[in-house]
Amino acid sequence: MIPDAPGGLRQLRISDQIARHVTAHIQEGGLRPGDPLPSESELARRFGVSRPAVREAMNALAGRGLVAIASGRPPSVLSLQEDPFSALVGHGLATRQVTAVQALEVRRGLEEQAAALAAAQRTAADVAAFEALLARLPGVVGDVAGFAALDIAFHRQVAEASRNPLMAALMAGMVEVVLHSSRSGLRHARDAAEWQEILSLHQQIATAIVAGRAEAARAAMAAHFDSALRRLQRE
Numbered sequence: 001m002i003p004d005a006p007g008g009l010r011q012l013r014i015s016d017q018i019a020r021h022v023t024a025h026i027q028e029g030g031l032r033p034g035d036p037l038p039s040e041s042e043l044a045r046r047f048g049v050s051r052p053a054v055r056e057a058m059n060a061l062a063g064r065g066l067v068a069i070a071s072g073r074p075p076s077v078l079s080l081q082e083d084p085f086s087a088l089v090g091h092g093l094a095t096r097q098v099t100a101v102q103a104l105e106v107r108r109g110l111e112e113q114a115a116a117l118a119a120a121q122r123t124a125a126d127v128a129a130f131e132a133l134l135a136r137l138p139g140v141v142g143d144v145a146g147f148a149a150l151d152i153a154f155h156r157q158v159a160e161a162s163r164n165p166l167m168a169a170l171m172a173g174m175v176e177v178v179l180h181s182s183r184s185g186l187r188h189a190r191d192a193a194e195w196q197e198i199l200s201l202h203q204q205i206a207t208a209i210v211a212g213r214a215e216a217a218r219a220a221m222a223a224h225f226d227s228a229l230r231r232l233q234r235e
Helices: 016-028 039-047 051-063 083-094 100-121 122-142 142-163 165-173 175-187 192-211 216-231
Strands: none
Touching: 016 039, 016 051, 016 175, 039 051, 083 100, 083 175, 083 192, 100 165, 100 175, 100 192, 100 216, 122 142, 122 175, 122 192, 142 165, 165 175, 165 216, 175 216, 192 216
């Protein structure tokens, strides 16, 4: 039996209904990033509503990372954006609903798969990017801020090399998480031997990806997260 709704059911706001129709138009029309949408005045005419209601709907869709709005031009479909996911993760960490370890667990699931995909999908440009990163990493061993910055670039490159745009967008949305966990973990590196282990694990991941060895890349990424988790748990 469906329970009663306290206070009765409320109708959706006009702007919410417009947003739903526009979202359906994007999905059912097979629109791609950059494709234009009807103008504010045209949408108002089609729906028989005011332009402010349309404007409110489009601003809401822009806030969700679905459409781009520019003055003097009609709205357009936006490519995948990391901002909504980044806001979600950042809010979770800031309000202590999510711990650094929990964020690391999510990253682990994504990045082990990303490493395997990268090994299968990497291009010559990806290989060159990994080689450039590997050349720079030894120079920042022992430098928490310096290594953390390159660590972000390294993990984003893994996601990019996976050739999965959703993986790349999710990873981009976790930049602050990566930076936070990287700095925290690196600060807990006890000695030169641990720093060497951290460097070696990055080298193993990149080497496996460049060589096209998917399972070796996955295993190396898993070992990297095992190492990072041990250091984070010292807090």
